[in-house]
Amino acid sequence: MGHTLDVNLALRHLLFLLEYCMVTGYDWWDILLHVQPAMVQSLVERLHEEYTRQKAALQQVLSTRILAMKASLCKLSPCTVTLVCDYHAKLFLIAISSTLKSLLRPHILNTPDKSPGDRLTEICAKITDVDIDKVMINLKTEEFVLDMNTLQALQQLLQWVGDFVLYLLASLPNQGAPLRPGHSFLRDGTSLGMLRELMVVIRIWGLLKPSCLPVYTATSDTQDSMSLLFRLLTKLWICCRDEGPTSEPDETLVDECCLLPSQLLIPSLDWLPVSDGLVSRLQPKQPLRLHFGKAPILPGSATTLQLDGLIRATGQPKIDHLRRLHLGAHPTEECKACTRCGCVTMLKSPNKTTAVKQWEQRWIKNCLCGGLWRRMPLSCP
Secondary structure, three states: OOOOOOHHHHHHHHHHHHHHHHHHOOOOHHHHOOOOHHHHHHHHHHHHHHHHOOOHHHHHHHHHHHHHHHHHHHOOOHHHHHHHHHHHHHHHHHHHHHHHHHOOOOOOOOOOOOOHHHHHHHHHHHOOOOOHHHHHOOOOHHHHOOOHHHHHHOHHHHHHHHHHHHHHHHHHHHOOOOOOOOHHHHHOHHHHHHHHHHHHHHHHHHHHOHHHOOOOOEOOOOOOHHHHHHHHHHHHHHHHOOOOOOOOOOHHHHHHHHHHHHHEOOOOOOOOOOOOOOHHHOOOOOOOOOOOOOOOOOOOOOOOOOOOOOOOOOOOOEEEOOOOEEEEOOOOOOEEEEOOOOOEEEOOOOOOOHHHHHHHHOOOOEOOOOOEEEEEOOOOO
């Protein structure tokens, strides 16, 4: 008792506890207090190995929880800080995909056939055509019909998908050291396939309600931005999809991605702040004096990394990370923030449509990352 454990033994104990939390659903916050920055990479790799050994059905159940665990682990080391952004983006992408697919309805009720969402995944995986319209005509478009108000209310989420695809493709030629946010997506066939499916859904909904489409700032009025992005995304997806052999993106694709900034305005994505959590600031193991009901003055995070898009300046405009709404530098609406990842969202919903309320109700108890909410005081200019 009281003796320092050997590093390998400590790693095994921590891995066992993290696995236990992953399977049971218990919170793993207190385990993170014992993780040293040098252990992070090894723990993430071993946790992933254990996850891949599980049966496919269990992997599907645990898929989002392991992403949240990896994100909270990677916050503890400056070497893995960009991966935090990628894991949060994957969680957000999975949530958007499942929500949008749940809105699709079969044309004939009580059909024993696959659900529209499953059929969409199957057809998009089978048809590797780079033309979005040729993929679209293989789907039963009547299953995608939604109320016009619902489509318009979903525009902010659809805009995020469009912006994220554009950001990833534009960053393909620039992935050097240090790694930039989004790097892991470029070799992730599953996530790229999910983005490709959503682009097809958005294309169909755009025919019903053009104003729900993602807005791009293009240099040419005649350019079909969605077709261009879908073509490049499909080429990248083919390089790393699960069904075929993986290969490096060819020079033609990289050259086309190099031209994107001259064709479209590349959005600056608002990544979640990397150092807003409490655990990353407790790493120096210095004693802290805390008062109940009073926000603590914490030391600076050891993981602070000067990367574009990850820096948070005082007075910087805030964004509702779950609704993708801009709140301004000093929000007038009451907001809540995640105690683990720093995600900010409004307390009261400005939406009245059922589909968007369904999206918002996913996050009543916990944040996207599994963290708990705290009420934010109204900020004054």
